[in-house]
Amino acid sequence: MSKLKGRRCAECGGMIRLVAKPGRRGRYKTMMLPIPASLKIPTCASCGSEWIDRATGAAIDVLLERAFRGELRARAKDAIERIAKQVTKQRLERLLGLSQGYLSHLTAGDRDPSPELVSQLALIARAPKQRVRELEDFWGWKSKDAA
Numbered sequence: 001m002s003k004l005k006g007r008r009c010a011e012c013g014g015m016i017r018l019v020a021k022p023g024r025r026g027r028y029k030t031m032m033l034p035i036p037a038s039l040k041i042p043t044c045a046s047c048g049s050e051w052i053d054r055a056t057g058a059a060i061d062v063l064l065e066r067a068f069r070g071e072l073r074a075r076a077k078d079a080i081e082r083i084a085k086q087v088t089k090q091r092l093e094r095l096l097g098l099s100q101g102y103l104s105h106l107t108a109g110d111r112d113p114s115p116e117l118v119s120q121l122a123l124i125a126r127a128p129k130q131r132v133r134e135l136e137d138f139w140g141w142k143s144k145d146a147a
């Protein structure tokens with residue numbers, strides 16, 4: 001904190017202070033996520049520019065990484081539940097090349113899905129029957145294989 005004393009903004013020359021406030025967001029991998037309102041970030045009192053030092057950057061990364069994983073789990077669960085109303089999990093696992101039971105682990109929240117898998121699930125969940133037919137066609141399944 002004392003390192004901030006007397007530091008001035010390189011944009012406008014204003015004083016830099018530690019500011020905790022809601023409404024800030026940060027990108028972590030595929031997502032823009034809220035930065036916790038309680039986190040103090042060196043911020044120019046005049047122009048509002050944020051001057052993120054190494055310690056603040058590391059703190060933001062830890063918080064956003066945790067939020068990112070939680071969000072991936074929640075989004076995977078939501079997409080799987082929507083798809084499962086129209087297509088069995090077993091069929092979906094076979095189409096996506098996943099081991100049997102993996103989707104149940106995801107809905108139970110005891111695995112961390114990859115952003116790639118969550119992307120696929122999100123797209124399939126928008127029109128499950130149609131997307132699954134397209135995947136079966138893509139992989140060369142005949143209709144009797146799909147049962």
Ligand SMILES: [Zn+2]
Binds near residue numbers: 011044047049
């Ligand atoms: Zn400034």
